[in-house]
Amino acid sequence: MSNLKKTYLMIVVALGIFACATNPFTGKKTMALVSNDQLFPTSFAQYNQFLSENKVIEGTSDAKMVTRVGQKIAVAAERWLNANGYVGYLNDYKWEYNLVDDDAINAWCMPGGKIVVYTGILPVTQTETGLAVVMGHEVAHALANHGQQRMSAAYVQQGVALAGNIAIQNEKDRNAFNQYYGVGSQVGVMLPFSRAHETEADKIGLYIMAVAGYNPDEAAELWKRMSAGSEGQAPPELLSTHPSNESRIANLTALAPTAKQEAAKFGVTTFK
Template sequence: MKKIIALSVFVFMLSCATNPFTGKKTLALIPNSQLFPTAFAQYDQFLTENKVETGTTRANMIKRVGERIAVAAERWLDANGKQGYLKDYKWEYNLVNDPTINAWCMPGGKIVFYTGILDVAENETAVAAIMGHEVAHALANHGQQRMSAGMVQQVGALGGNILIKDDKSRQAFNQYYGVGSTVLGILPFSRKHENESDKIGVYLMAIAGYNPDEAAELWKRMGAKSNGQAPPEFLSTHPANETRIKNLQAESALAKAEARKFGVTSFRPIKNF
């Protein structure tokens, strides 16, 4: 068992990657060369099974905003010595006719907006805030990290079951390990990713020419829409709305300063749909 643990630690150390946006080491047990093709195939399958809106004003807007955010990301990466970082990404932005208030991004840059979230967004600048957040998930390889964390969680469960010989103690371990590793490990890990994506996202939207102040306003509307129905923050995969709003308000000035480095001194006007 000691050899297995030592080997696992060694493998984890070798499987770390550096996030260019945070400068931090991140766990990458599944290489993007394997992850991206699987994600692309799943995305294509999803599109065949759902109502994709094409050619409309709002569908074209989603693509336009996505392309601007992707260009902003490439500009930032090139300026910070990370040329070629996006070579394996295949950006795609689709609007799906569904009342769900959500948007998501798969590893490698495959993005979906549901039409339901547009009612909360209300304007293109807010769409850019959402898009920046989703693009940031892809850029920071959060999908890869979540899958790696799940594998670590499974290794911990396996190790406990091997080490604990007594059936009663093993049952207790399995019961408490599942809850404990989720509440104290997986959920904080996910909230950290959401905070990272919020921060990176407002930088990207500002560099793309969208006013980052609107990101906090978007989350005020999200909070009003939820009517306080969200679970406590420590039991959620996402930060509380109040936390996000406070953080986004603090980051907005920094995002504007970063955008000025790229020649952006004014932003597109905010106009409701």
């Protein structure tokens, strides 16, 4: 192998080792090849563009509920972070909460705290507490920097693929590498990575909604409704970016008592 190829491979490995951040909820090191200083401005610009291209609902009871729940979730997150030694963690967040007219059963939170809830999910959430389950989960993705981690993992995935193509001279071997690496890295690495993020966001979101005063028992109930609405159309868990509904319901049910204990540390013992 040439010095150039060796150098390239060393760079890929070094980036994966040294470009790290700390997840405040787990204490674990995470990949951070893209800093929030770079990510947040792009996120804010994309959010504004999205709002300009979609129908934002304002002034209705549902729109007010989205804002109310979002504000409570943001306050609870800051309380938890401050109490656990992460004062100032949210300084660069620019919280914003919008309800958008769209039949999709979806909601999301971009890096930096920009949130959208689609009207299509409200019949499933049904109540303010059901909405808190969804928004707590989406905010958790942003708080744990999952977007940053996914981008970083994609860069590493692409870097390894490029390094393999540089290193393998034989065309037949190179084609085989591309075929097996593409499938293997997706099914064996990227999809489990994404499912782990979803499970982590479920846990963080459950804790935050409980600290905000919302009953964490309702999380499993929400996912039972989600499961009933999917009519068994979800792909097998192995090939999905998300855990199965069954896994999610079982996990949330098991975590709810712990979430209540976490909320009790902040004096919250009754729930909406």
